[in-house]
């Protein structure tokens with residue numbers, strides 16, 4: 044079922060041709076978000092890489108050219124100083140004191156020659172400032188200003204002024220200028236002056252700035268181009284991935300014939316071909332599943348057909364065997380009953396023999412049929428908790444009256460109760476076969492004992508006889524079919540040798556074994572053990588309740604026993620007043636009423652009930668003197684009974700009313716009848732149906748004999764198959780309409796378990812109203828409108 | 837009350853004869869036929885009060901007869917009791933579902949058949 048189910052489900056999804064609504068909703072959003080983010084990340088990464096590389100390059104370029112520029116400025120400064128020191132000193136010497144303006148003119152001209160020069164100072168060899176130009180030009184850098192006639196405080200200056208070498212140094216930030224101290228050595232080698240030239244780096248800043256500005260445009264351009272390339276690259280390298288996603292989505296949504304075509308000659312192509320292979324294999328396995336599904340269905344159909352043929356054959360053989368017995372049985376019975384004229388004593392005896400032998404023949408045919416059914420597993424065990432004492436006692440009774448003549452049949456039951464989990468009819472048959480067997484081999488006057496012995500988890504059943512016994516060698520073969528201890532025993536003891544084999548089969552089906560102890564000439568004991576039943580906890584409500592109104596307790600007991608046998612509930616009240624109250628409570632389906640009540644006349648009560656709407660249709664049976672009959676019938680009693688009432692009559696009268704034979708019966712299989720269910724079944728009664736609770740002993744019979752119209756399975760415990768597992772085969776055989784009443788939320792589950800059980804025509808209802816509708820449909824079926832599946836096939 | 841008429845349909849001459857004799861002794865008017873077709877002809881001529889119907893018959897079997905009877909407006913209400921040697925539960929269920937009033941298996945108890953007929957023809961509750 045699991046495989047078939049999943050294959051079916053898979054096929055269903057595949058068959059939906061393409062994308063289902065839900066998967067369509069899920070996919071594209073996921074897809075588009077993922078795709079775009081991946082592409083964006085790709086582009087951003089590439090662009091950032093290009094940007095970083097460009098910036099680093101530009102910085103490196105800028106730094107190196109700045110360095111180069113700076114040393115160029117400094118080299119220039121040094122050669123200027125070397126060239127200009129002479130003219131400066133000569134101008135100072137010649138014109139400083141006489142013709143000062145000429146001196147200033149010369150200084151200005153000399154200063155003009157270098158654009159970076161910002162100040163010039165002339166020192167003597169002690170480091171005393173002889174002359175300072177002050178700031179020569181507007182400069183962004185601060186210019187050192189030395190005061191004339193003061194010895195410089197700077198030791199570098201004093202040292203340079205003394206020395207004969209040219210010295211240069213950089214004054215660091217924030218002043219930032221370059222100083223070259225150049226000694227002036229006169230032609231004859233005399234050193235009187237040194238000149239300090241101060242140069243600014245301002246041009247360096249301007250050049251760097253210009254350089255940077257010139258870099259912006261190409262950088263931006265390259266970035267843009269990089270971006271473009273990145274986008275193109277992303278699109279190109281991601282397109283196989285997008286194809287893959289689209290293909291996988293199609294395959295995922297069930298289009299298994301979809302193939303992804305990709306020739307990118309890389310890992311994507313590998314992935315695509317892997318996906319394609321997977322889709323192909325999936326498609327292949329679905330085809331296989333469908334085929335095996337079909338094959339299974341086929342063989343299932345064949346098996347069913349075979350089973351049907353077999354049971355048809357069985358039915359036909361049984362039919363052929365029974366037919367000739369019909370007229371024999373009919374005539375024999377008719378003669379014995381004197382229907383065909385008076386019979387004398389001799390004839391009567393002969394007829395009795397005929398009858399007895401006919402019975403035997405019928406039993407044998409029945410045995411054959413039962414055996415064949417057991418062989419083909421067609422007889423399902425209807426196990427339930429029963430008191431084994433009852434089964435044993437009634438079986439002994441049956442055997443005693445039928446064949447036990449001349450042998451002593453002893454019941455020896457231990458301390459009960461013996462509540463066991465068995466199919467009571469089948470176990471009854473086991474006991475009957477064993478007893479019959481014992482009777483057969485026990486000589487007249489012998490003693491046969493049926494023993495029940497309670498054990499911890501089982502009840503031990505023993506059938507002991509004082510028969511001829513069985514040879515040890517033959518003991519293992521007695522359960523073989525058609526086996527008889529002696530070949531002549533068929534003639535001597537009768538039977539066709541199936542009895543013990545049926546015993547074994549039935550016990551096997553219960554999971555019990557059977558042992559035998561035997562001593563030739565002393566007797567044989569058969570022994571088997573039946574499992575005790577688990578306690579049945581709750582007693583549930585009867586579907587029909589009958590109120591007995593009678594002060595005579597003994598008579599009431601007789602009535603209630605009959606009511607119980609019908610499977611109904613009862614309540615006994617002794618007075619008219621109590622009866623009135625009980626009926627008012629509305630829990631009463633019928634009343635049995637004694638005319639003479641201690642607190643009044645029952646007829647007044649009937650009159651009162653008939654005058655009220657709620658109780659007008661209440662079935663009432665009156666028990667009284669014969670002379671009261673006309674009055675009672677006039678009042679609308681459904682039946683009148685005169686005391687003493689023969690056994691069985693009351694139940695019969697009530698049954699006609701409560702379970703009219705013109706209506707059909709709905710079999711109710713319920714784990715427990717609660718108030719709602721009871722109310723529902725009562726409310727549906729006016730539709731012309733009567734309800735029978737599934738009680739294993741009589742329900743099988745009901746399925747066989749009864750006017751079953753439908754089966755309603757009621758399940759409160761949400762365990763769909765447990766309470767009615769044993770009913771299903773019978774329902775299947777009968778092709779009866781099945782209605783399951785289950786909670787709405789469990790409907791699907793219940794439907795599935797019905798299908799598993801092979802019932803594909805069941806209806807699941809989940810409310811009283813729905814149930815009513817279904818039952819009304821059933822009523823229409825009776826009127827000629829076929830609503831249900833044709834059950835004749 | 838005039839005597840009720842019963843139509844016995846059975847292809848087995850012995851069974852038919854036996855039923856005729858017994859029913860006759862019990863004061864019913866009996867007509868016996870040996871096939872489904874004859875049964876329909878007989879019903880067409882005169883509607884009986886009740887039909888005892890065999891299932892396994894040559895030619896038209898009891899199922900067909902029952903179906904045809906239930907299809908016809910005029911014959912739908914004639915109570916049919918099936919007497920058959922087919923004892924399978926599903927046959928019984930089928931018979932009752934198709935409208936038979938009772939399904940008695942062969943070999944039957946004569947008393948049982950008479951009881952059933954009596955119950956159908958003389959319902960005590962109206």
Ligand SMILES: [Mg+2]
Pocket residue numbers: 846847848890891892893
């Ligand atoms: Mg026949």
